[in-house]
Amino acid sequence: MKRFILNDLIKWKNSKYRKPLILKGVRQVGKTWILKEFGRLYYENVAYFNFDENIEYREFFEKTKDVNRILQNLMFISGEKIEPEKTLIIFDEIQDCPNVINSLKYFYENSPEYHIACAGSLLGIALAKPSSFPVGKVDFLNIYPMTFSEFLLANGDENLKLYLDSIDEIEKIPSAFYNPLYEKLKMYYVTGGMPEVVYLWTQERDIELMKKTSNNIIEAYERDFAKHPNIREFPKISMIWKSIPSQLSKENKKFIYKIVKEGARAREYEDALQWLVDANLVYKIYRSSAPRIPLSSYDDLQAFKIYLVDVGLLGRLSMLSPSAFGDGNRLFTEFKGALTENYILQSLAPQFEVLPRYWTDNNYEVDFIIQNENDIFPVEVKAEKNTKSKSLFKFKEKYSDEIKLRVRFSFENLTLDDDLLNIPLFMADYSKKIIDIALKKDKYFCF
Template sequence: MKIRRDIIDRLKQWKDSENRKPILLKGARQTGKTWIMEEFGKECFEHVAIFNFDKVEELAGVFEKTKDVQRILKELALFTDVPIEAGKTLLVFDEIQLCEGALNSLKYFCEDAPQYHIIAAGSLLGVAIRKKKMSVPVGKVQILRMYPVTFKEFLQASDGRTYHYVNNLEVIEPLPDIVLSKLELEYKRYLVCGGMPEAVTALLGNKGGQAVDEALQNILDMYTLDFSKYASSTEIPRINSLWASLPSQLAKENRKFLYRIIRSGARAREYEDALLWLEEAGLIYRIFNVAKPGLPLSAYQDLSAFKVYASDCGLLRRLAKLSPEVILSGNTVYTEFKGALAENAILQSLVPRNDVMPYYWSSENRAEVDFLLQFPTEVVPIEVKADSRISGKSLSVYANKFAPQLKIRFSMNNLKINDGLLSCPIPLADWIDKIVKAAISL
């Protein structure tokens, strides 16, 4: 099954831009970077010339001899069966982390041959760049981030009619019961598979929960092998332990990251490199606490207090060994982790907007607002409830202290706004900018 990815639209804008630079596509393994480059090329160009530095080791030699772009192009032509023509051919540099010369050449393509369309990507690109002390040609490339399949993309593939209804929403008003019911069902299915394309395809292809779990477990196993292959010998056990502790970190009522959950007596300095490794690999998101909701939020962050989430809710579910049946049936024993999974799914929706991490706020262990979202002129607090029960005082404590113009509560209750509190169904998180704009205009 083919899943339409929104990043295609951004790539089309890049293709037609007058000030175009080569793209450096970053993202976690198995999010579909290679597929999207090839798909975009087939859709928008006459030819796609793919140069994979892992499959063809001799390619590296092309970039060792010269920095002259025209000479590079002539030699690259020997490694492809398609013509390399400016404006007609998309050049794909895959697994570029294996060739520092190719990475550096992006600068010269930008300066000397901007008429060529080039997209480069690689596995664990951030990790490789730090490990090998490679330099990225800053200002000469456009960095574009690839995320797992979003719920919005998932819904478009799974239930096009419901997707179009939601996508055409213009006002804040309750959704018809049938729409809300379908959204809840598709949201549960999304929690099962997450956004890894292989798992999404297995679920939408009706291959069953076992096939979805096998796809996710294969990815987790691949990540574990990556730890051993790309991390130093001292980092490997720490990365493994930190990664395995993720479900336990999030199952707590207070989701602040605690080193003692990894290992009794663990210290921050021991695991900082492991956290950074997982971040650079695109496997986790780290969001920081802020002392107060001022603009910009980054000016008030507390670097010692943070929460860690998985970059994909499906991988988190599988890492926790939570069966699909528990999510789909609404098992009554499924409580604390249900909230954690809901928060993780919401965060997956928030991160791609402008490629910016949200923050969170807490007050002397008395209250905690799950996320703070920065808009151009204000900060919006966000509370996440996993179902229709909305007890809790944290949002009220925050509102009494800071009097925000708008507050958001994600839950499985219907869409409405009352006295500045926007109640929004969790599945609509991908449309949050549009919904907030409508709410503020009221």
């Protein structure tokens, strides 16, 4: 299956400023696979070292900081051939190996000719710990669940993906493309973007097998909760995790601790919630008090929403039957549009450098606020036929001098009406491109 992150890995390989790479992402998102595939395609050979399967490898990093000696020992013990520039060295499962992480500094400073890429389960947890870390000596890349565009390719719908790639004007999409794209999006809501689930669906078309695989992934995540260094946090993490469908099924999706447990207080559960964030299992989206640059400066730290890393896992965690994808538009509106909001956030997060926020004013709420370079755009998600955007209108009324464009995702076709850009839900992966096209129109050229 094609993963677009391969392009970023190629750029990393060819950069004259290349540093050892740390690939971050949620467990089972395909980190190890993509690194091995990258090595197979673009290097003469791959030297793969797993520090969970082969705990003895860790000793080589405890006794010396000499890069050549470390590599010599690894070659002797594994029989792997390692050559500068020609071999991709993969250090996997490094989350419990601080000496391995620290050694990246010496690879960068003393032996930059070696190409090293690292991955690990719950690596975000390890990197969040206050320990010796080679600051400024490593590169980072994030790998996300498969996008809807990647799903189309895996599903054999390259023609639909190529059509979406070709769009360079704001004009209505013909029904011949529009209708099948919505049907494929329903399928994506059910499979989500976890590679194993997508692969099994595209190969077997077996709903029960797909359900079982998704359930296995969720169970693996839940077993990981016990890996919190403070075992007393385990039940709190589990309760927050299981409360997410209930949190998102509310009209007001602001995270409420008492939904986790009656009488629960923030100070008792904030560490458990942060564990889920650091593990890349959830997104924590803060309320923005004002749509200004930089967005992070206007975060209301007491008000936030929680979304899952993957829409398919949200459907499984909610025990939504996959048969729903054949039931009209039910999937899009289920849980008060929670699946659709989760899908939109999942699509927006990889495209913009700053994680989206949301905005409220009394009874008005804009689902997301995105920062595109030095511009701020309000985003509303409409999963129902009624696309009237009272909150977007209120937002424009209040910040008319600061906002160039308002964005709405809905069932409507691709249109630009004055300053309101409507993007069909199935084009969420192209949001940045479509916004840029809209801004280049003559009516938005002079601001």
